[in-house]
Amino acid sequence: MRLWTVHPRFLDVKGLTAVWREGLLARKVLHGRTIGYTNHPQLIRFRAHPDPLKAIDAYLAAVLAEARNRGYNFDASKIDEYAEAAPIPETTGQLDYEWQHLLGKLEQRDPERFEDSRRCRPAPHPLFTLSPGDVRDWEKR
Numbered sequence: 001m002r003l004w005t006v007h008p009r010f011l012d013v014k015g016l017t018a019v020w021r022e023g024l025l026a027r028k029v030l031h032g033r034t035i036g037y038t039n040h041p042q043l044i045r046f047r048a049h050p051d052p053l054k055a056i057d058a059y060l061a062a063v064l065a066e067a068r069n070r071g072y073n074f075d076a077s078k079i080d081e082y083a084e085a086a087p088i089p090e091t092t093g094q095l096d097y098e099w100q101h102l103l104g105k106l107e108q109r110d111p112e113r114f115e116d117s118r119r120c121r122p123a124p125h126p127l128f129t130l131s132p133g134d135v136r137d138w139e140k141r
Contacts, residue, residue: 003042005095007123008066012110023060040137057083091133
């Protein structure tokens, strides 16, 4: 499971589809509707949020908006696409780590997107606010 700190606009089609699917799984976990993935480290920052369910829906709403911008048809009925949540703090180190991870995937899966992205400065997903800091301890490296 990867719930990207990177803005969804940078994801290729496989990445965007995967984050939607994995976000829906995270949503089930946070709702207590599955016994799998309950201790997954990617959920730590959502569980720490004052309203984890609104936070995951707000996260997925931005993914849904990106999918719509590209003409994809993700099932909006699976989330509250109008959910609003307080921002989640994240570190520049985490964003940079994920950016390098994503570039490696893009180089293999979508060379054109890789070329367009590799000179960019990554922006965070709209739910996250950045502050200086290292890669998170929960990140699997």
